[in-house]
Amino acid sequence: MNLYADFLQNQMKVVHKWKHYFPVYERHFQNWVNKTVTVLEIGCGRGGSLQMWKRYFGPHATIVGIDIExxxxxYEEDQISVRIGGQQDPAFLQSVLDEFGPPDIVIDDGSHVMSHIAATFRYLYLKLPKNGVYLVEDLHTAYWPEYEGGFAREGSFIEMAKCLIDELNADHTLGVVPVSEFSKTTTSMHFYDSMVVFERGVHTRKFAPMTGTDPV
Structure with missing residues (x-):
């Protein structure tokens, strides 16, 4: 299924997304299509994206939306559940985890407020399974004061993500950056226009073999 083609042909509830997001979604989500997967979308909008994820991931997917409205x-229907609460509230987030289990995929399209995004990430990220994907979108708001953002502003999620690059590479910092659970269980970070994607995984032993034959 081509996700952008599905979006263009949508005749159901309204979906509002930037066009350049769709290749990113497919790049990071395609391995979950038609698998047993739990998707947590933060921010339900007008309900259309919940339906879009249901169509994309297929009949074995559980789609969970959270919103304050x-x-x-x-917006609930077969395969789609919605729970009402604030994304920055750890007790609420835990209640969602208790009910549905840890999500395989998180899509943060919620309040876009920097402190909310950071609080949600800190609470949820390490609770994802080892092959989980955590995507934060609309991060152009990280540069806008009305969302607690600003260029190079301490506390913006973009600045937080920049620091996490060092944490991802903690093994190589000669002890300057301690190796954390994030370091141990994150295999990659991907930066796009207005998006950051984190992919979890299990690190194998790091080594750098050499192959080939030197000319005589």
């Missing part, structure tokens, strides 16, 4: 409960 009670009207979003009306």
């Amino acid at each position: 009670p009207r979003c409960k009306n």
Whole structure:
């Protein structure tokens, strides 16, 4: 299924997404299509993206949306559940985990407020399974004051993600950056226009073999 083609042909609830997001979604989500997968979308909008994920991931997917707006409960249907609460509230997030289990994929399209994004990431990320994917979108707001952002502003999620690059490479910092659970369980970080994607995994022993034959 081509996700962007599905978006263009959508006749169901409204979906509002930047065009350049779609190749990113497919690049990082394609391995989960038609698998048993739990997808947590933070921010339900007008309900269309929940339906889009249901179509994309297929009949074995559980789609969970969270939002602060009670009207979003009306978006529930087969395979789609919605829970009402704040993304920055750890007790609420834990209640969602208790009910549905750890999500395989998180898509943060919620309040876009920097402190909310950071709080959600800190609470949820290490609870994802070892092959989980955590995607934060609309991070152009990290540069806008009304979302607690600003260029190089301490506390923005972009600045937080920049620091996590060092944590990803902690093994090579000669002890300057301690090796953390993030270091041990994150295999990659991907930066795009307005998006950051984190992929979890298990690190094998690091070594650098050499092959080939030197000319005589």
